[in-house]
Amino acid sequence: MEAYITNKAVRGATGSYPFVLTRSSFPGTGRYAAHWSGDNLATWEFLRFSVAFLMNFNLFGIPMVGSDLCGFYGEATEELCGRWIQLGSLYPFMRNHKTIENQPQEF
Secondary structure, three states: OHHHHHHHHHHHHHOOOOOOEEOOOOOOHHHOOEEEOOOOEOOHHHHHHHHHHHHHHHHOOOOOEEOEEOOOEOOOOHHHHHHHHHHHOOOOOOEEOOOOOOOOOOO
């Protein structure tokens, strides 16, 4: 509901199609917002989870989905982060997002 209202308000104010990002959604939200997986861990297991996450949300009618590359919590190794960025290039939506307490992970 929030995604719908935000989308409608921004469209009314600007006359353009907005980019609304949410992690709270329901089937059909994809018409109004992109979905992000939420805060994840910097582990190989969460890299694997991200693939199933994207496929499942496509089934729910939310095509614009993605997760935090390299994990949000924890320190990703250079190998893990590099592989996650490679995988992320195939995500509909990707971003490198990290807690402020952790080391930068940009290459």
